[in-house]
Amino acid sequence: MAAVSGLVRRPLRQVSGLLKRRFHRTAPAALQVTVRDAINQGMDEELERDEKVFLLGEEVAQYDGAYKVSRGLWKKYGDKRIIDTPISEMGFAGIAVGAAMAGLRPICEFMTFNFSMQAIDQVINSAAKTYYMSGVAAQHSQCFAAWYGHCPGLKVVSPWNSEDAKGLIKSAIRDNNPVVVLENELMYGVPFEFPPEAQSKDFLVPIGKAKIERQGTHITVVSHSRPVGHCLEAAAVLSKEGVECEVINMRTIRPMDMETIEASVMKTNHLVTVEGGWPQFGVGAEICARIMEGPAFNFLDAPAVRVTGADVPMPYAKILEDNSIPQVKDIIFAIKKTLNI
Amino acid sequence: MRKMLAAVSRVLSGASQKPASRVLVASRNFANDATFEIKKCDLHRLEEGPPVTTVLTREDGLKYYRMMQTVRRMELKADQLYKQKIIRGFCHLCDGQEACCVGLEAGINPTDHLITAYRAHGFTFTRGLSVREILAELTGRKGGCAKGKGGSMHMYAKNFYGGNGIVGAQVPLGAGIALACKYNGKDEVCLTLYGDGAANQGQIFEAYNMAALWKLPCIFICENNRYGMGTSVERAAASTDYYKRGDFIPGLRVDGMDILCVREATRFAAAYCRSGKGPILMELQTYRYHGHSMSDPGVSYRTREEIQEVRSKSDPIMLLKDRMVNSNLASVEELKEIDVERSLEPGRWRMQ
Numbered sequence: 263m264a265a266v267s268g269l270v271r272r273p274l275r276q277v278s279g280l281l282k283r284r285f286h287r288t289a290p291a292a293l294q295v296t297v298r299d300a301i302n303q304g305m306d307e308e309l310e311r312d313e314k315v316f317l318l319g320e321e322v323a324q325y326d327g328a329y330k331v332s333r334g335l336w337k338k339y340g341d342k343r344i345i346d347t348p349i350s351e352m353g354f355a356g357i358a359v360g361a362a363m364a365g366l367r368p369i370c371e372f373m374t375f376n377f378s379m380q381a382i383d384q385v386i387n388s389a390a391k392t393y394y395m396s397g398v399a400a401q402h403s404q405c406f407a408a409w410y411g412h413c414p415g416l417k418v419v420s421p422w423n424s425e426d427a428k429g430l431i432k433s434a435i436r437d438n439n440p441v442v443v444l445e446n447e448l449m450y451g452v453p454f455e456f457p458p459e460a461q462s463k464d465f466l467v468p469i470g471k472a473k474i475e476r477q478g479t480h481i482t483v484v485s486h487s488r489p490v491g492h493c494l495e496a497a498a499v500l501s502k503e504g505v506e507c508e509v510i511n512m513r514t515i516r517p518m519d520m521e522t523i524e525a526s527v528m529k530t531n532h533l534v535t536v537e538g539g540w541p542q543f544g545v546g547a548e549i550c551a552r553i554m555e556g557p558a559f560n561f562l563d564a565p566a567v568r569v570t571g572a573d574v575p576m577p578y579a580k581i582l583e584d585n586s587i588p589q590v591k592d593i594i595f596a597i598k599k600t601l602n603i
Numbered sequence: 604m605r606k607m608l609a610a611v612s613r614v615l616s617g618a619s620q621k622p623a624s625r626v627l628v629a630s631r632n633f634a635n636d637a638t639f640e641i642k643k644c645d646l647h648r649l650e651e652g653p654p655v656t657t658v659l660t661r662e663d664g665l666k667y668y669r670m671m672q673t674v675r676r677m678e679l680k681a682d683q684l685y686k687q688k689i690i691r692g693f694c695h696l697c698d699g700q701e702a703c704c705v706g707l708e709a710g711i712n713p714t715d716h717l718i719t720a721y722r723a724h725g726f727t728f729t730r731g732l733s734v735r736e737i738l739a740e741l742t743g744r745k746g747g748c749a750k751g752k753g754g755s756m757h758m759y760a761k762n763f764y765g766g767n768g769i770v771g772a773q774v775p776l777g778a779g780i781a782l783a784c785k786y787n788g789k790d791e792v793c794l795t796l797y798g799d800g801a802a803n804q805g806q807i808f809e810a811y812n813m814a815a816l817w818k819l820p821c822i823f824i825c826e827n828n829r830y831g832m833g834t835s836v837e838r839a840a841a842s843t844d845y846y847k848r849g850d851f852i853p854g855l856r857v858d859g860m861d862i863l864c865v866r867e868a869t870r871f872a873a874a875y876c877r878s879g880k881g882p883i884l885m886e887l888q889t890y891r892y893h894g895h896s897m898s899d900p901g902v903s904y905r906t907r908e909e910i911q912e913v914r915s916k917s918d919p920i921m922l923l924k925d926r927m928v929n930s931n932l933a934s935v936e937e938l939k940e941i942d943v944e945r946s947l948e949p950g951r952w953r954m955q
Contacts, residue, residue, distance in 0.1 A: 316786070342786065348816070353775045353809025360779020363764055364716065364793075366786060368779075387769045388776060 293461065298450035300424035300460075301331050304431040305369065307463045309339055312367060315435055318345040318354055319371030328373045329450050355381035359388045359440075367435060375406045375444070382409075389440035390415030405539030405571065407486065410442045411515040411548070417469055418515040420444040422490040424454040426513055429467025437469060444515070446488045446538075472519035474526070478508030481532035481597055484523055484549060486512040489536045489569075489588055496593040507597065515545060523549060524558040533566040534596045538587050541570040569596045636660040637930035641864045647847045647854035647884075653871035657863050661932045664923065667709065667862055668938060671701035671920045672945045674725045677734050678893075681724065681741055685897045690741045693768075694755050695722040699892040702862040702919035703826055704729045707794060709862070710869025716784065718764040718777045719796035721756040722826075722891075726796075730763035771797060771804030774823070778810040781821035781882070792820040792876045794869075800831020802845050811849050811882070818881035822872045823849060825886045826859070832895040833904040846886035859887030860917040863926075890917070 295303075309315050321328045323336035323346040336344040347354040351372060358370035372378040378385065390413050410418045417439050421427040427445065434441035459465055475490065476497055485493045490511045497507035508526050512519065527533050533553060535546035546568035553559055553566060572586040636658050644652045678698040684690045697704070704725035707717070719726050727737055732748050740747025740758055748758050758766045764780065767773040777795025784791040797807060802825050814821045825845040829836055836843045846854035853875075857868040865887060872883045890913045894901025901910070927933040 345817075348809075348812055350806075350809035350813065352806040353778075353813055356772060356775020356806060356810065357779035357782055357813060360718070360764075360776035360781075361783045361786070362779070363776065364780040364783035366783045383769055383772060384775065388767075388772055 293456045293458075294453040295424045295428075295456040295460075296451055296453045297421070297424050297427045297445075298329065298331050300428035300454075300456070301431055301445065301450075302333060302335070304428040305332065305435075306335060306338070308432055308435040309335065309343060311463070312435075314365065315367045315369065316343045316345065316361075317369040317371065318347050318358060319369075320347055320349060320373050322346060322371055327371075329447060331445075331450065332371070351377050351380035352384060355384035356388060359384055362389075362440075369435065374447070378406070385410070385416070385440070385442065386413050405444070405487070405537065406442075407444055407515045407537065408539050408544045408548075410444075411518075411545065412543075413516075415440070416516060417441045418444065419469055419513060420486040420515050421446075421467075421513065422449070422487055422511050423452075424456055425460045426467060426473075426511070428460060429465055430469070430513065433466045433469050436466070441469070444487065449488055467513060470514050470517045470519055472513055472522040473511045474508060474522065475511045476507065476509040478506040478530065480505050480507065480530055481534060481601060482508050482510065482523065482526040482530045483534050483536060483593070483597065484510045484512060484526075485536040486515060486545065487538060489538055489593075492588060492590050493536055493593055495590045496597065499590070499594060500597060505597070505601065505603070512545075518548070518552070520549075520552050520556065524553070524556055527553060527558040528561040531561050531563040532600050533562065534569060534593070534600055535566065536569040536588055536593055536596075538571050541568060541573050544568070544570055546570055564600050564602065567596045567600050569593055631934055633661055633933065634931045637926075637932055639863055639926060639930075641861060641867060642858045644858075644864075644868055645846065645856040647844075647849075648851075649853045649855065652855055653864075653867040657867050659863060659926070659932065661927075663709070664927045664932045665937075665941070667705050668920070668923055668927065668933070669941050669945070670705045670708075670729060671862065671923065672941055673734060674698075674701045674704060674728055675920060676945045677728065677737065678724060680738065682893065682897070684738070684742065690755075690897075691743075692754050693721065694741070694897040695895065696893040696897070697722045697725045697891060699913070699918070700826065700828060700859070700889045701725060702865050702922075703859050703887050703889050706859075706862040706865025707824070707869050709866040711792065711794065711873055714762065714789070715791050715873070716762045716764065716777075716780050716793040717796070718767070718773050718780060718793065719826075720767050720770060720773055720798060720801060722798070723756065723758060723766045726763065727758045727760060727766065730760045732758065732760045771801040771806055773797065774801070774804070774807045775810045777823075778814045778819055778821050778882075781814065781819035782817065784820050785818070790877050792822055792873050794822045794824055796824045796826055798831060799825060799827040799829065799836050799843075799845060800834065800839060802827075802848060803840060811852055811884075814882040815849075815852050818879060820876040820879075821882040822869075822876055823852070823882060823884045825884070826889060827886055828889050828891045830891075830895070830905065833899070835904065844886075846884055849882070849884040852882050852884050854884035854886065856886045856888065859889030860913075860919045860922060862919055862923055 322332045323344045326333040358368040361368050407420055410416055419430045421430045431443055434443050483493045493509045497509050508530055535549050537545045550566045569588045569592050577583055638656055638658050640656050643655050646652045675698050678696040685694050708729040736748040740749055743751040745751050756766050756768045774795055774797050777793050781793040784793055827845055831839050846856040858864040872885055875883045924938050928935055
């Protein structure tokens, strides 16, 4: 166009200007998808792809899901594939495992993961000992990463953003092992940019691989689920002070991607772990133990520090609740302490 | 012709026989089949029950006899091996209950499904694994069906889902397998077994509810051997009518020591489920000679007299033998040979 406008005489400059202006396009708005919709998409695609996949749980069908995660699926797939269960966690978790043992691919939803405690025997003793099951659940007020991560025979994933949510649930459904998917209920309504790859029906996030959300040189910050967002916020604040954090989104709790974490620690020489769960016997404790057992230990310039939820049952009052989970300031504090600044 | 067929079938089944007796047996004229009366089942929410007479062919009779005797001998062998510390860990034996596993198998197809709890050796055999694979598993060998990693409570076969250690947990699993049967639309049913002790587990009632709600082709089977470990049924259950405990699910109470009764009841129950009417419940009244497990002598909570009485009056193998001999379906010698063949003494033991 530029070549053409060069040939045009003065009187036509207005026209050429107009023509040129038409080609000044604003960049298209990046597709934004909430975590809830991403999970919905992932399940929808897998239900369509494989006849053997079905969803069962309380209120997943006619109610569209207690958190609307399964909205529209019952209308599309009907009673056979989307099943409302009575309030019988132990019973329907067992039914899901039994159906999986007989060759189907159930998605068993626990309305909140607290309710899954009723069924923990079926998840741990029945599912963890057999192959085919995909487990889906929402976190309620407690992080179950440590509970289920403790158990051999299970895979445990913990998505943070929409891309994670969709990719991980699709991988979970296709995996021949029982997979516990720890969705964070507070993230359902949060929109994230959805890259073009994620919009494909074959988009998968591999289980067992962490993602470096932000490159950095001074310190490694490892986290999973909602706290990943807080870590990125903390990193942004610290960047202004000249501290560059490398933020790792674990994505999978079990099997843990220690390689990525170790490589990062060997680069930055400092480590902070961040999780929403309780401190004792938690994800951070496991990471620290493994760092000590591996090659990265000799690269640490300071002891690793864990940022965790408070060692109390989740309190009711909002201000107490807010202070029971790691906040951005807690993360910044831990990072500065580790770096001795 | 019949004699020739009998002789041929014996050869094919690999039975080792002294030539003299083969001639002796082959010269007898056996009945091809006989009709027997069987006990009427108590019914719950059912207008009609299984038939009260049944026809047993000589061939089937010999097959059932052989299978029950194999299970009996295998369990006794396991007892011996356990005492020699060649089998270790948990070991729950089912001798006395042979009519249950053999009778159930006789009433269903190999394409149907079965799941039970930990007293599972008999079912592992009737569902198709060989004695060798089972004993190898029990003795922790890699030739075992779970390569030695599972042991007594975790043996699996095609359409047999174990072998489950957590009491009662297998019942929702069985309902799930039944859900898969319905989902796949192949007319298969799932036999979901549990004991009189497990019958009081809450998750079983959750499974009853969902199975009835969704009309799952699930046959719930309570194998009532009168004792949950050391607790007799009267001391554990407010209602010992286990066949009624499914409430809205129809049920029948079956003489679990009579293999023909078990077979007919199973056929009836399977037909019920296959017709799409939903789940049904069977209580098999049976008895175990051994204690709960190998670490339980089994006499602190029941009397030796009781055990002896059942052995002498209701032993399932004896009952079948008497029936067959009395109606000329088989001879005493013939059955004795099967006893010997199945005795698992060194050199005599044959692979299934």
